[in-house]
Amino acid sequence: MKSLAKCCCGSTSIEIQGKPLINSVCHCDDCKKRTGSSFGISIYVKNIQIIKKHGETTIYKIDTDAKQERHFCTNCGTTLYWKVENFPELTGIAGGCFNNLNELEPEYNFRSENMCTWLTMPNNWKTTISPEAFQ
Numbered sequence: 001m002k003s004l005a006k007c008c009c010g011s012t013s014i015e016i017q018g019k020p021l022i023n024s025v026c027h028c029d030d031c032k033k034r035t036g037s038s039f040g041i042s043i044y045v046k047n048i049q050i051i052k053k054h055g056e057t058t059i060y061k062i063d064t065d066a067k068q069e070r071h072f073c074t075n076c077g078t079t080l081y082w083k084v085e086n087f088p089e090l091t092g093i094a095g096g097c098f099n100n101l102n103e104l105e106p107e108y109n110f111r112s113e114n115m116c117t118w119l120t121m122p123n124n125w126k127t128t129i130s131p132e133a134f135q
Contacts, residue, residue, distance in 0.1 A: 012055030041095025
């Protein structure tokens with residue numbers, strides 16, 4: 001399976017091969033601010049799953065506990081993907097940018113203690129990642 005994620009204007013994209021390693025909804029403040037919404041959809045893949053990157057991105061660095069480099073489109077400003085210092089072998093991609101989002105249902109619900117009280121998530125989504133998920 002190949003999946004393509006594109007920014008709003010279509011000038012930057014990232015294409016992956018295979019199933020995402022981690023597909024999650026996250027309710028942390030960083031994800032809320034990144035998306036301008038009540039949560040973020042974060043899809044993580046191994047770097048070797050990335051087939052191609054297209055277009056020019058600018059990097060915004062976040063220097064918190066989870067240091068990140070967010071790559072966003074220089075034309076429209078969409079945050080397309082990011083790297084987290086603690087997981088150098090993985091790349092995070094904004095779930096809402098995928099062309100086949102309906103095929104990529106999240107499996108995880110993270111940071112639910114920060115979830116807006118008016119939201120509900122499926123009960124079958126996991127809240128922690130087992131070490132096997134990184135295999």
